[in-house]
Amino acid sequence: MRAMRTDGMRAKPAGKVDMYTAAVITVSDKGSAGEREDLAGPLVREMLESEGYEVARAVIVPDEQAVIELELMKCADELDIALVVTTGGTGFSPRDVTPEATIAVCTRMAPGIPEAMRAESMKITNRAALTRQQAGIRRETLIVNLPGSPKAARENLGAVLPALDHGLEMLRGAKRDCAADEQSKP
Amino acid sequence: MRAMRTDGMRAKPAGKVDMYTAAVITVSDKGSAGEREDLAGPLVREMLESEGYEVARAVIVPDEQAVIELELMKCADELDIALVVTTGGTGFSPRDVTPEATIAVCTRMAPGIPEAMRAESMKITNRAALTRQQAGIRRETLIVNLPGSPKAARENLGAVLPALDHGLEMLRGAKRDCAADEQSKP
């Protein structure tokens, strides 16, 4: 049985050494109003849980920049969640402002994450060039935007998910010295 | 015969369902002073027209950030042009400030567009890493920077042009619900 942790620190159940808390934030006016079923959010949750994350929060918010920012700050500052994944609001529609909310609350951006996601998606469709998602760090929380379509969200998250754990180790003060560790690698 | 529209909305001539207005802005001190023939601008115009855009404006401006910003704002705020493509001013020369002017006037950046352009150009030359072009949104106008050399401008625009139409549909309130549409795709 996995111990539920809400402070973002790693719990260490038997046979599971890496576990961080995560939040899934679906950004959608229609989803928020109950006018559309949220398909991407549960899919992202499932992917995170399969990778060993403890999804401590899953919410749907409208495409309002101030509301998205407040939710991101709550996850980072109050709940100390390690990984916050948003889905939706990354396109060109006038209401798509998830990247702008993310930039506003992060103190350090991680441009390699959206680059890797878009590069992977570009192999499938040239429309991937239109996604505007960002990733960045606020306090000890990594925030990663995904597109809103379930298919694109799955592709995008899949492209970077295996690497995120290492980022969280660096961010959350893993005991081992990462740079020294890297130097001893082949 | 195609109906000329200047409000950025799609005209719908027979057999041509997608048409947006476009502007081509050549950024070049020498071109602006009449000391060099503008080759990139007409080439970009031709590419846009072949794709079905109505080029409603084509101008040459000097490499002055304030002048470029004013021109971009005129296209977006006054002429309501759907797609503004600039060529030139994206390199390392001290006078190359087109990306800075673009960042200054856009409220939402679209980093996937220059990423896709550079990734495509990198297949041809490693000097593509030196191009600093940006893309972003101001009101209902998408602004895309291209390098100044005709060859690089053609390569770069060709890498993203087929996808831009979909971005403009999202931006300008196409009737169909894009997210729902995406979800129903295979």
Next chain:
Amino acid sequence: MRAMRTDGMRAKPAGKVDMYTAAVITVSDKGSAGEREDLAGPLVREMLESEGYEVARAVIVPDEQAVIELELMKCADELDIALVVTTGGTGFSPRDVTPEATIAVCTRMAPGIPEAMRAESMKITNRAALTRQQAGIRRETLIVNLPGSPKAARENLGAVLPALDHGLEMLRGAKRDCAADEQSKP
């Protein structure tokens, strides 16, 4: 024999037409405190010298944003060094702030450089998505961040080093007209 220049201008020793000054800044708390040998710095220096750069400065600074910014400004404003390469401080650790210092002192960013480095590194490890390095221009100085591990620093610099010379020619006012030159290419 190579003439040492400290004003960032090209010296022209026999058989060596391209030479710019460079600085190597190792960003590391432990390296700065003498608690760890700096392996990446000397490796970067060697790569730069092999490419024909005159390494006029090599220092180790702690992971303090203000200290990094001062060092970058000294290299650009006082020493007029053409190419400043940093190594370290580009990860997710709370003390990793080299990209933020770089953004703070640069007036024009060059996003294609870190994109090209990460795209190359992604072929080797998906952890490359976690590197946050930036590149940008301050006055006539190009600043390029590299990761701190010697292996990653070598891979990253190798991906862009052959192109940087052309960027510095544009930046430092090479006599030839780059755009015209490009146009005459096949």
